[in-house]
Amino acid sequence: MASISDVIEKFFKELLEQNQGKTIQIQRNEVAKHFDCSPSQINYVLMTRFNVQHGYYIESRRGGGGFIKITMLRADNSQPVHRVLLKEIGSEIAKTQANRIIKALNEQQYISERESSIMKAAMEDQVLISPLNNRDQLRAQLLKGMITVLFQR
Amino acid sequence: MASISDVIEKFFKELLEQNQGKTIQIQRNEVAKHFDCSPSQINYVLMTRFNVQHGYYIESRRGGGGFIKITMLRADNSQPVHRVLLKEIGSEIAKTQANRIIKALNEQQYISERESSIMKAAMEDQVLISPLNNRDQLRAQLLKGMITVLFQR
DNA sequence: TTTAATTGACTTTCTTTGACTTTAATTATA
DNA sequence: TATAATTAAAGTCAAAGAAAGTCAATTAAA
Numbered sequence: 001m002a003s004i005s006d007v008i009e010k011f012f013k014e015l016l017e018q019n020q021g022k023t024i025q026i027q028r029n030e031v032a033k034h035f036d037c038s039p040s041q042i043n044y045v046l047m048t049r050f051n052v053q054h055g056y057y058i059e060s061r062r063g064g065g066g067f068i069k070i071t072m073l074r075a076d077n078s079q080p081v082h083r084v085l086l087k088e089i090g091s092e093i094a095k096t097q098a099n100r101i102i103k104a105l106n107e108q109q110y111i112s113e114r115e116s117s118i119m120k121a122a123m124e125d126q127v128l129i130s131p132l133n134n135r136d137q138l139r140a141q142l143l144k145g146m147i148t149v150l151f152q153r
Numbered sequence: 154m155a156s157i158s159d160v161i162e163k164f165f166k167e168l169l170e171q172n173q174g175k176t177i178q179i180q181r182n183e184v185a186k187h188f189d190c191s192p193s194q195i196n197y198v199l200m201t202r203f204n205v206q207h208g209y210y211i212e213s214r215r216g217g218g219g220f221i222k223i224t225m226l227r228a229d230n231s232q233p234v235h236r237v238l239l240k241e242i243g244s245e246i247a248k249t250q251a252n253r254i255i256k257a258l259n260e261q262q263y264i265s266e267r268e269s270s271i272m273k274a275a276m277e278d279q280v281l282i283s284p285l286n287n288r289d290q291l292r293a294q295l296l297k298g299m300i301t302v303l304f305q306r
Numbered sequence: 307t308t309t310a311a312t313t314g315a316c317t318t319t320c321t322t323t324g325a326c327t328t329t330a331a332t333t334a335t336a
Numbered sequence: 337t338a339t340a341a342t343t344a345a346a347g348t349c350a351a352a353g354a355a356a357g358t359c360a361a362t363t364a365a366a
Contacts, residue, residue, distance in 0.1 A: 041313080043357065118303065130291070201320080214345085
């Protein structure tokens, strides 16, 4: 039996489809009323089914005229380059290696000069302040995140 | 439903656009009357949507013949935009604020859509894994780093 | 018996409104 | 003419209202 969370998930996905899978904007209280559930149920659905891992991301505003915006990333995981890169980066990566990948992306014209500068800036040790020794993990997360948005269809 | 603040924001942005995004001059009471809101609502809109973070600044005069002038930072080459931004970002910044700045940079054509996506990806909470609670500091470092490379030449 | 879903009380953030203050320009008065 | 009074703006601030976020306790499902 489908839970109310599943029903709400489906509802959002249908809305997104109607909107060519770009972006939808909802009012939490409206949706909650419509499905006769508690408002925080909506947050639960978003958290568990519309996070970055699932290929969505959420923005919102509180107060009068507040809203929740769901954006579909539609990362194209089928592109071999993308898949290979994510795998190569893995869970941690050193600065040199990261820069090598960025350079290659630029050389093969996946990204512009400027784009590569931005990405390299985010790979710098001075920028990745981190009390524990998890710089390389952080760098991997960042690089994978940035590359993923690049390969959107 | 868009708040009245959103509507007024849009109104000013359209006026600015008609004026090649340089400067506009308005009368607070006129605008308030036009949108049937309290005059201080105008100040609220200016404070929250036309501050330096958003790439604008405000001048005004009280009394007879008083006015409010909105200037796009971009139009004012006496102020190095990135200096102002770096200062504004400071040592830590929340995701919402960061995204605001990125959006403004895109709107004012300092950066492309793709560049803004890359930067936003690096601002995500899920990406900024951090054992201690220093996400906002990390984000500030990253954003400042990326902005710096964009404005160097 | 561990994981997932539901609920609701409480918190935080953003917007709206209005009463009161300050400043500038104009008009009236000594 | 110099000053005072009046009027015409804009500024400030705090209270009330509107919406979303958080978190922990319970309940249901696997």
